[in-house]
Amino acid sequence: MWANRGERILFRDRLPSAVRILNQGVTYAMPEPSVAIRLRGLTRRFGDVVAVNGVDLDVLDGEFLTLLGPSGSGKTTVLRMIAGFERPDDGTIELAGVDVTRVPPYARDVNTVFQDYALFPHMTVQKNIEYGLKVKKVPSAERKARALAALESVRLGAYGDRSPSQLSGGQRQRVALARALVNRPKVLLLDEPLGALDLKLREQMQVELKEIQREVGITFVFVTHDQDEALTMSDRIAVFNEGGIAQLGTPTDVYEHPATAFVAGFVGTSNLLEGVAAEAVLGRPGTWSVRPEKIRVVGVDAVPNDGEHAVRGTVREVVYVGMSTRFVVDLAVGGSLMAVQQNSEMSTDLGHLRGQQVQLVWDARHEYKVAD
Amino acid sequence: MSISRGTRVVLTIFAIIAFGFIYVPLGVILINSFSTDKSLTWPPSGFTTEWWGKAAESESVREALLTSIGIAIAATLVALVLGTLLAFALGRYRFFGRESISLLVVLPIALPGIVTGIALNNVFTSFLGGLTIYTLIIGHGTFCIVVVYNNVIARIRRMGGSVEEASADLGANGWRTFVYVTFPLMRSALIAGAILAFGLSFDEIIVTTFTAGPGITTLPIWIYQNLFRPNQAPIVNVVAAALVLVSILPIYIAQRFSNADERGGGLI
Numbered sequence: 065m066w067a068n069r070g071e072r073i074l075f076r077d078r079l080p081s082a083v084r085i086l087n088q089g090v091t092y093a094m095p096e097p098s099v100a101i102r103l104r105g106l107t108r109r110f111g112d113v114v115a116v117n118g119v120d121l122d123v124l125d126g127e128f129l130t131l132l133g134p135s136g137s138g139k140t141t142v143l144r145m146i147a148g149f150e151r152p153d154d155g156t157i158e159l160a161g162v163d164v165t166r167v168p169p170y171a172r173d174v175n176t177v178f179q180d181y182a183l184f185p186h187m188t189v190q191k192n193i194e195y196g197l198k199v200k201k202v203p204s205a206e207r208k209a210r211a212l213a214a215l216e217s218v219r220l221g222a223y224g225d226r227s228p229s230q231l232s233g234g235q236r237q238r239v240a241l242a243r244a245l246v247n248r249p250k251v252l253l254l255d256e257p258l259g260a261l262d263l264k265l266r267e268q269m270q271v272e273l274k275e276i277q278r279e280v281g282i283t284f285v286f287v288t289h290d291q292d293e294a295l296t297m298s299d300r301i302a303v304f305n306e307g308g309i310a311q312l313g314t315p316t317d318v319y320e321h322p323a324t325a326f327v328a329g330f331v332g333t334s335n336l337l338e339g340v341a342a343e344a345v346l347g348r349p350g351t352w353s354v355r356p357e358k359i360r361v362v363g364v365d366a367v368p369n370d371g372e373h374a375v376r377g378t379v380r381e382v383v384y385v386g387m388s389t390r391f392v393v394d395l396a397v398g399g400s401l402m403a404v405q406q407n408s409e410m411s412t413d414l415g416h417l418r419g420q421q422v423q424l425v426w427d428a429r430h431e432y433k434v435a436d
Numbered sequence: 437m438s439i440s441r442g443t444r445v446v447l448t449i450f451a452i453i454a455f456g457f458i459y460v461p462l463g464v465i466l467i468n469s470f471s472t473d474k475s476l477t478w479p480p481s482g483f484t485t486e487w488w489g490k491a492a493e494s495e496s497v498r499e500a501l502l503t504s505i506g507i508a509i510a511a512t513l514v515a516l517v518l519g520t521l522l523a524f525a526l527g528r529y530r531f532f533g534r535e536s537i538s539l540l541v542v543l544p545i546a547l548p549g550i551v552t553g554i555a556l557n558n559v560f561t562s563f564l565g566g567l568t569i570y571t572l573i574i575g576h577g578t579f580c581i582v583v584v585y586n587n588v589i590a591r592i593r594r595m596g597g598s599v600e601e602a603s604a605d606l607g608a609n610g611w612r613t614f615v616y617v618t619f620p621l622m623r624s625a626l627i628a629g630a631i632l633a634f635g636l637s638f639d640e641i642i643v644t645t646f647t648a649g650p651g652i653t654t655l656p657i658w659i660y661q662n663l664f665r666p667n668q669a670p671i672v673n674v675v676a677a678a679l680v681l682v683s684i685l686p687i688y689i690a691q692r693f694s695n696a697d698e699r700g701g702g703l704i
Contacts, residue, residue, distance in 0.1 A: 149601050169604040182602035186620045195616070196606035247606065 100283040105155035117307035132294040133304030175244035183228040190224035196247040214246040328353040344397040358430040359403035469673040487670040500658035508637040511576035519584030527592035545582040553646030568649040575647030580633035587629035624693040631690040
């Protein structure tokens with residue numbers, strides 16, 4: 065239903081009015097209007113564990129920023145501190161230039177889409193969506209109209225009278241989104257909202273969320289542990305590791321120029337040349353990342369072009385994955401690399417290469433030194 | 437799971453025997469309450485509604501009934517307030533001694549009533565100047581709290597904290613969140629707990645014996661006192677039969693509430 069082009073165009077037509085009304089919202093004194101959220105030295109401890117350790121981050125107005133990291137890396141705790149559910153032990157949070165570090169969640173102009181959706185089970189879908197407007201004393205008629213518009217915008221217009229328990233996971237997810245967006249917040253926080261959906265629905269929702277974000281112009285802060293999701297949707301990604309930001313950059317930056325071995329491994333496949341192997345192949349020490357799709361698998365006799373590096377090895381594994389084939393090659397100099405080749409040829413059964421000697425070749429410009 | 441035919445037959449027979457032991461005696465009481473015999477004999481020799489009439493007119497039965505209802509209501513209110521507060525404290529917050537307190541709260545329902553009774557009796561008579569109707573209510577409160585606590589904490593665990601966070605996130609302060617979200621989601625657990633607490637208090641006899649002030653006769657005590665008195669057996673039967681009929685209703689309602697919540701609805 066999300067893929068229905070006709071309906072989506074209708075939705076777009078409605079959007080400008082939503083944007084206009086958004087802009088009529090409360091105006092804050094904004095020293096730097098381009099920063100929606102400013103975090104400085106944000107720290108949160110749980111007992112002896114430092115969950116978030118001195119995080120500095122500026123989220124720009126209208127940006128889609130993803131906090132990406134493994135579980136326990138502190139990304140969700142940062143989101144919860146922005147929402148106000150957790151108090152930082154140290155540091156400050158500013159929303160649109162106003163310090164809200166000590167402001168309770170109900171007085172912050174942000175809304176959250178929860179991982180488990182957190183719909184109110186004793187209210188209908190319509191009442192769920194009206195809730196935020198009701199507590200802000202929006203008159204009943206306007207409330208109903210806005211809730212209905214929000215429901216229609218997530219294509220659940222006919223579902224207002226249902227109870228949340230009568231909806232599917234994807235539908236609940238969209239109700240949660242509508243319930244947050246109907247309040248026209250400055251910032252929308254999303255805590256792994258697609259985690260419970262199946263792959264197809266998740267991919268559809270990724271595209272939809274990105275479109276909604278672009279069109280309503282609200283700042284989105286999106287938490288996920290799924291690197292594909294982060295790369296697909298984000299304007300910028302903050303990669304979290306052990307309570308801090310390991311790298312902040314555009315998806316291209318983070319993928320093509322990973323700052324650390326952790327980022328190289330977490331975003332994309334860990335494909336590192338280290339120690340002796342790096343010395344032998346590149347003639348330089350340190351840890352180097354080469355993305356698998358940059359590597360060509362050629363015969364041992366092939367001569368590399370100028371500006372290319374080559375290394376010999378034995379094919380340990382050949383995995384056919386539909387669109388491409390993955391090779392794991394044990395290098396003669398020690399260690400192993402993965403190479404991915406598009407299956408653009410007609411005959412792509414490369415299983416016979418297993419155990420064969422091959423040569424891996426890549427452009428030296430695709431090597432990136434990463435911090436250990 | 438599939439069960440073999442033989443097992444199924446055996447299980448069915450056991451089930452019938454078990455249910456028989458529970459419900460046949462109740463049936464016997466009901467039938468005996470219409471019997472013309474003056475003592476407990478079987479089979480009944482004739483049908484009469486005389487005992488029902490006499491029981492309805494009996495001053496002492498009515499007084500005992502009202503006492504029991506009053507005490508059960510009071511004990512239930514005490515349990516609702518304290519049990520709910522306890523459940524929120526233990527269900528929502530982590531603090532030193534939490535596990536121990538949670539055990540101490542549930543313990544009274546496992547303790548033999550006679551132990552609770554003697555212990556309370558000792559304290560009341562030695563330190564608090566003797567037994568009154570209030571000591572009886574406190575005595576009942578000790579185990580009524582447990583059922584309210586158990587119902588409420590189960591609900592708190594199942595509800596999780598995120599609906600309340602969602603409410604705060606959408607702009608509702610603590611009080612509004614309680615009124616619009618927390619209480620409505622708790623309501624059926626409170627009602628189920630209250631009904632169970634009422635039922636527990638209503639038929640309690642052991643703790644009652646040790647904690648009731650002089651002259652306070654609850655219905656169970658009245659039954660116990662009158663069961664072996666000459667000529668009172670038929671009236672006792674009537675009272676017992678009436679109680680069976682009256683008890684079915686609240687238990688049925690309590691079950692309906694828990695079931696409604698299992699479906700995630702919360703009917704009230």
